Amino acid sequence: MSDDLNHVLRARRDxxxxxxxxGIAPFAYGFDRSHHAAECVPLLGDAEEGAVVRLxxxxxxxxxxxKTTFAHLGDPSGRVQLYFKKDVLGEDGWALCDLLxxxxxxxxxxxxxxxxxxEVTVRVEQLELLAKSLRPLPFGKEETVDGKVVxxxxxxxxxxxxxxxxxxxxxxxxxxxxxxxxxxxxxxxxGFLDGxxxxxxxxxxxxxxxxxxxxxxxxxxxxxxxxxLFLRIxxxxxxxxxxxxxxxxxxxxxxxxxxxxxxxxxNPEFTMLEFYEAYADYTAMMARVEALxxxxxxxxxxxxxAAGLATDAPAFDPAVLQGPFARMEWLPSLSSxxxxxxxxxxxxxxxxxxAEKIGVHGVGSLSRPKLMxxxxxxxxxxxxxxxxxxxxxxxxxxxxxxxKRGNPELTERFELFARGKEMANAFSELNDPIDQRQRFEAxxxxxxxxxxxxxxxDEDYLRAMEYxxxxxxxxGIGMDRLFMYLTGTAHIRDVxxxxxxxxx
RNA sequence: GACCCGGUAGCUCAGUCGGUAGAGCAUGCGGCUUUUAACCGCCAGGUCGUGGGUUCGAUCCCCACCCGGGUCACCA
Numbered sequence: 001m002s003d004d005l006n007h008v009l010r011a012r013r014d015x016x017x018x019x020x021x022x023g024i025a026p027f028a029y030g031f032d033r034s035h036h037a038a039e040c041v042p043l044l045g046d047a048e049e050g051a052v053v054r055l056x057x058x059x060x061x062x063x064x065x066x067k068t069t070f071a072h073l074g075d076p077s078g079r080v081q082l083y084f085k086k087d088v089l090g091e092d093g094w095a096l097c098d099l100l101x102x103x104x105x106x107x108x109x110x111x112x113x114x115x116x117x118x119e120v121t122v123r124v125e126q127l128e129l130l131a132k133s134l135r136p137l138p139f140g141k142e143e144t145v146d147g148k149v150v151x152x153x154x155x156x157x158x159x160x161x162x163x164x165x166x167x168x169x170x171x172x173x174x175x176x177x178x179x180x181x182x183x184x185x186x187x188x189x190x191g192f193l194d195g196x197x198x199x200x201x202x203x204x205x206x207x208x209x210x211x212x213x214x215x216x217x218x219x220x221x222x223x224x225x226x227x228x229l230f231l232r233i234x235x236x237x238x239x240x241x242x243x244x245x246x247x248x249x250x251x252x253x254x255x256x257x258x259x260x261x262x263x264x265x266x267n268p269e270f271t272m273l274e275f276y277e278a279y280a281d282y283t284a285m286m287a288r289v290e291a292l293x294x295x296x297x298x299x300x301x302x303x304x305x306a307a308g309l310a311t312d313a314p315a316f317d318p319a320v321l322q323g324p325f326a327r328m329e330w331l332p333s334l335s336s337x338x339x340x341x342x343x344x345x346x347x348x349x350x351x352x353x354x355a356e357k358i359g360v361h362g363v364g365s366l367s368r369p370k371l372m373x374x375x376x377x378x379x380x381x382x383x384x385x386x387x388x389x390x391x392x393x394x395x396x397x398x399x400x401x402x403x404k405r406g407n408p409e410l411t412e413r414f415e416l417f418a419r420g421k422e423m424a425n426a427f428s429e430l431n432d433p434i435d436q437r438q439r440f441e442a443x444x445x446x447x448x449x450x451x452x453x454x455x456x457x458d459e460d461y462l463r464a465m466e467y468x469x470x471x472x473x474x475x476g477i478g479m480d481r482l483f484m485y486l487t488g489t490a491h492i493r494d495v496x497x498x499x500x501x502x503x504x
Numbered sequence: 505g506a507c508c509c510g511g512u513a514g515c516u517c518a519g520u521c522g523g524u525a526g527a528g529c530a531u532g533c534g535g536c537u538u539u540u541a542a543c544c545g546c547c548a549g550g551u552c553g554u555g556g557g558u559u560c561g562a563u564c565c566c567c568a569c570c571c572g573g574g575u576c577a578c579c580a
Contacts, residue, residue, distance in 0.1 A: 066536040141541040
């Protein structure tokens with residue numbers, strides 16, 4: 001295997017030697033471009049011969065014909081055909097052309113013209129090698145059938161595509177477009193929040209206490225302070241401290257870290273958006289979420305449409321995202337799914353039996369709210385397809401949310417579900433430090449009893465709240481999952497440039 | 505963690521009902537001055553995931569392990 005690879009690599013190294021013998025530097029310092037590939041077609045227009053252009057990019061197709069060679073040059077804008085002819089290039093230029101490989105980065109200069117088959121092409125008069133490719137990229141062959149690009153024998157191994165994202169991107173323009181769409185989505189969301197007067201901030205990734213969610217943390221150690229530090233599992237508690245400080249509307253987009261399993265919807269580090277707005281309650285935040293979803297979908301659709309990647313994903317169907325989204329109350333929807341008048345009237349034994357029936361383990365050690373949550377996830381959440389707000393969760397499941405007006409056993413909390421997955425989680429944020437301390441202490445008891453995901457008491461956060469925390473609404477949105485939903489992507493690793501993987 | 509599927513040439517895959525393997529593309533050489541999955545000819549390239557077992561003989565059968573994918577479980 002390695003022998004053969006060496007054989008392939010050897011051939012490219014030999015070309016380096018041949019280039020050196022001709023005094024050609026294989027790795028350049030720069031190149032002045034006049035245009036991008038996609039500009040060539042409009043630039044030539046209906047003419048047969050056109051202006052001289054200077055383009056740079058990667059050789060993505062190469063067809064040698066003796067004393068002429070056809071190739072395609074790819075750059076971020078697209079691709080354009082190149083025509084090399086010995087007579088035009090001269091002895092030295094042709095010698096270099098002869099040593100080109102698929103994957104080389106080159107710069108060319110020459111006039112545009114139209115070939116016999118009508119394709120807009122650069123007649124290369126000057127050729128510069130900008131970076132010799134010493135390792136073959138796994139290009140597939142492409143043909144166009146009925147206007148659609150069909151790729152043969154390409155780079156298909158999902159694991160290798162994730163590991164070598166640089167190669168995946170280099171040979172798959174549609175993957176580049178997908179990640180451009182992801183960045184545009186973030187940009188659009190920032191614009192949306194900025195436009196509402198939100199301030200983007202940066203809070204600590206390394207935290208002496210972790211909180212704001214239920215998850216196992218990554219633990220590290222600071223040498224100089226000789227103390228443990230945790231990678232954050234959520235931004236929540238720091239952002240709300242800032243609202244105490246007088247920043248009425250704040251948000252952060254950053255990575256959270258959870259030391260749990262990896263599967264198609266979980267990566268140990270993932271991108272979280274959290275935003276907090278003083279004097280708003282959770283109903284106001286629902287409207288924010290609806291508008292944000294439309295903003296994000298529009299940005300994604302614009303990029304993918306321009307790249308010719310129109311799909312049937314939600315981003316392309318405004319009707320799916322047209323608000324207001326459906327509302328569903330937690331307790332009544334669970335009662336309805338279980339075909340009982342009132343789930344809270346069921347005995348502990350009946351709840352445990354129902355949970356056991358759907359395969360929940362260790363039902364004996366779970367509290368009533370936890371049992372109901374299991375039932376809810378199985379019977380309700382997983383069946384929600386169109387975007388739907390589930391509202392008013394039990395208090396025990398929501399230690400940072402305010403009690404619901406009129407029913408203190410519930411909290412003013414909503415989660416947004418779509419296609420069976422959680423997209424957002426939000427509350428009317430608890431701002432009563434006395435109540436918050438009791439909730440923390442209840443969590444601490446769970447933690448002491450062995451619940452690894454329960455939080456402890458965060459005294460500094462309580463101190464901040466005691467200074468007076470304005471009422472506020474807060475929302476957390478998993479950006480990876482939002483983007484997966486909008487693009488119809490099945491695996492989180494396909495929306496993360498460098499997903500966490502076992503070392504090779 | 506359980507179960508199912510897979511790991512063969514650089515890439516995409518086929519195959520051997522057990523006798524140490526093939527194709528296309530890519531690479532190398534030769535030919536070709538408007539091609540586009542270019543084409544034509546030739547050459548080379550693999551200890552068939554790892555370790556053990558059965559066997560005269562294993563890439564194929566058995567066991568274990570490693571890696572990947574899927575389903576389920578877990579995951580406020």
